[in-house]
Amino acid sequence: MAAGARAAEAHLLAEVGAFLERRDAALDAALASGDAPAVRHLLERPLRIVVPSSSLRDHVSAALLRHFGRSIAAVAVHTQWALALAVIERADQQRPTGEELFRVLVRRFAADEPLLAE
Numbered sequence: 530m531a532a533g534a535r536a537a538e539a540h541l542l543a544e545v546g547a548f549l550e551r552r553d554a555a556l557d558a559a560l561a562s563g564d565a566p567a568v569r570h571l572l573e574r575p576l577r578i579v580v581p582s583s584s585l586r587d588h589v590s591a592a593l594l595r596h597f598g599r600s601i602a603a604v605a606v607h608t609q610w611a612l613a614l615a616v617i618e619r620a621d622q623q624r625p626t627g628e629e630l631f632r633v634l635v636r637r638f639a640a641d642e643p644l645l646a647e
Contacts, residue, residue, distance in 0.1 A: 541578070541589070542596045545604065548576055552603070575603040579612050 531537035552571060559567035580586050590606045607615070617623075 538589075538592055542592065545576065545578070545593065545601075546597075549597075549601065549604075552576075572603045575605045577612065578604070578606045579609055580606065581609055583608055 531540045556568060556571050559571060578589060580589055586606050586608050593601060593604065593606070
């Protein structure tokens with residue numbers, strides 16, 4: 530853990546840097562040996578950084594770009610909501626529409642209205 534936002538950002542950048550060094554070494558070895566499946570495997574599974582809000586996602590993305598001076602293949606910054614939707618899609622489930630919640634809310638509000646309660 531880190532004490533404060535700047536320390537947390539510095540820790541995140543250091544961790545991403547360490548990940549990239551390991552990943553790039555493995556990628557270089559796979560490319561040198563002509564192991565296309567290994568290259569594909571390394572790039573298909575991104576490092577996912579999950580943040581609670583879109584404004585923090587934008588900030589972290591900009592900090593990564595500033596720190597590393599380039600865009601980074603196979604590193605993705607997601608909001609919690611976007612990650613949840615990605616998981617649902619990978620599981621071949623339907624994206625929640627809120628229809629079920631709407632029905633519950635209508636019943637609750639209708640119960641408080643004498644004309645609708647009947």
